[in-house]
Amino acid sequence: MISVSEAISYEFVTGPDLYALCQQAAKIRDAHWGKQLTYSKKVFIPLTNMCRDACGYCTFVQGPDSPYANYMSPAEVFKTAYEGQQLACKEALFSLGERPEERHQKARELLNNLGYRSTLDYLHDQCENVLLNTSLLPHVNAGALSFAELKQLKPVAASMGMMLETVSNDLLKKGQAHYACPDKTPKRRLDTIEQAGKLDIAFTTGLLIGIGESWQDRIHSLLAIRERHLTYGHIQEVIIQNFRAKEGTLMAAYQEPDLEDMKRTIAVARLLLPAQISIQAPPNLEQEYGCYINAGINDFGGISPLTKDFINPERAWPQISSVAQACQGLGYSLAERLTIYDRFYQQQETYLTPDLAHRVALLAGQSAYPKSHQSGGVLA
Ligand SMILES: O=c1nc2n(C[C@H](O)[C@H](O)[C@H](O)CO)c3cc(O)ccc3cc-2c(=O)[nH]1
Ligand SMILES: C[C@H]1O[C@@H](n2cnc3c(N)ncnc32)[C@H](O)[C@@H]1O
Numbered sequence: 260m261i262s263v264s265e266a267i268s269y270e271f272v273t274g275p276d277l278y279a280l281c282q283q284a285a286k287i288r289d290a291h292w293g294k295q296l297t298y299s300k301k302v303f304i305p306l307t308n309m310c311r312d313a314c315g316y317c318t319f320v321q322g323p324d325s326p327y328a329n330y331m332s333p334a335e336v337f338k339t340a341y342e343g344q345q346l347a348c349k350e351a352l353f354s355l356g357e358r359p360e361e362r363h364q365k366a367r368e369l370l371n372n373l374g375y376r377s378t379l380d381y382l383h384d385q386c387e388n389v390l391l392n393t394s395l396l397p398h399v400n401a402g403a404l405s406f407a408e409l410k411q412l413k414p415v416a417a418s419m420g421m422m423l424e425t426v427s428n429d430l431l432k433k434g435q436a437h438y439a440c441p442d443k444t445p446k447r448r449l450d451t452i453e454q455a456g457k458l459d460i461a462f463t464t465g466l467l468i469g470i471g472e473s474w475q476d477r478i479h480s481l482l483a484i485r486e487r488h489l490t491y492g493h494i495q496e497v498i499i500q501n502f503r504a505k506e507g508t509l510m511a512a513y514q515e516p517d518l519e520d521m522k523r524t525i526a527v528a529r530l531l532l533p534a535q536i537s538i539q540a541p542p543n544l545e546q547e548y549g550c551y552i553n554a555g556i557n558d559f560g561g562i563s564p565l566t567k568d569f570i571n572p573e574r575a576w577p578q579i580s581s582v583a584q585a586c587q588g589l590g591y592s593l594a595e596r597l598t599i600y601d602r603f604y605q606q607q608e609t610y611l612t613p614d615l616a617h618r619v620a621l622l623a624g625q626s627a628y629p630k631s632h633q634s635g636g637v638l639a
């Protein structure tokens with residue numbers, strides 16, 4: 260693993276050529292993860308599209324005056340999860356806006372109609388709804404959370420996540436991606452990762468690429484994740500996600516990162532992070548997603564046979580068979596995994612309640628759940 264001083268001084272951008280960098284990264288990936296890539300068969304549950312933040316790239320969010328602003332009802336949550344189960348999905352990905360009731364009267368009213376005062380209390384109970392009525396494992400992506408909130412959710416989610424996005428404070432300024440986003444301050448994001456570590460939650464995080472951050476910011480973001488993982492050992496995957504420009508947003512005309520930029524960032528992530536952390540990139544946000552394999556990813560994240568990617572609804576999921584073909588063309592196989600990686604399931608007393616551990620065991624029996632490839636400490 261590269262040292263901090265090496266990482267910061269390393270001239271990843273102008274230095275090693277992209278081909279050599281990718282080869283180095285792929286070698287580390289092959290040594291740790293073997294010739295197998297993974298994905299998780301999931302349904303997307305956009306519990307609410309209201310939010311107190313206003314990210315300059317987001318089309319998921321709906322303002323209080325929008326006719327589409329909503330909370331899903333318990334019946335809708337159940338229906339989505341149940342239909343997913345019928346299609347052999349094993350993950351219920353709860354992804355939602357952050358604390359809308361703290362900003363919008365409309366959100367308070369909608370929540371009140373459901374019998375709640377807090378979105379996170381409602382989220383907790385809807386994870387329970389999925390657990391009580393289906394075999395799916397909830398994964399919670401609810402943005403920045405406190406120690407108490409993470410602790411409350413731990414018994415009802417097999418894993419959780421939150422994109423760090425970037426450690427750059429510059430993007431909080433007027434006209435930038437994170438202006439007017441109290442939940443996107445690097446401090447709150449880093450604190451969430453830290454608290455999840457203290458609570459032994461198998462955690463997903465990641466970088467959003469091309470939202471105005473510099474190369475140095477990307478390296479510092481990766482190092483910040485690495486530092487916390489070296490303390491707590493809880494980071495299961497790091498997503499390298501490319502920004503997609505959307506009509507009607509502040510960043511509609513903003514340049515999207517190109518494939519080279521993505522490949523270089525993926526390779527750098529693979530070189531900077533411990534090998535046991537999975538590197539994921541979504542296959543629906545890039546036509547040439549097969550190229551990510553050569554840059555060192557070992558995972559494609561959640562793919563749904565039922566629901567669209569509500570955050571990028573115009574970007575359809577590729578067929579799982581097409582992803583498998585892309586893998587095979589490069590000498591890799593594609594296997595299904597669960598939302599919690601095997602390494603954490605192997606430490607179930609720490610990371611899961613007995614009930615969740617039992618459910619993971621049942622689902623693992625239904626899929627070729629990839630086992631951890633190598634043991635070893637967090638420094639592996
Ligand atoms: O379909 C999506 N899934 C997203 N996922 C889900 C992910 O694809 C998988 O469900 C997880 O890898 C399961 O382990 C996220 C999960 C997180 O914890 C944090 C951020 C994301 C972001 C997305 C996203 O933009 N679109
Ligand atoms: C779930 C995650 O999706 C990401 N996200 C939100 N909007 C976009 C976009 N336009 N392009 C790519 N990713 C996006 C954010 O980083 C959020 O945390």
Ligand code: SF4
Nearest residue numbers: 310312314317320356
């Ligand atoms: S990206 Fe997440 S935090 Fe930002 S506006 Fe959209 S829903 Fe809210």
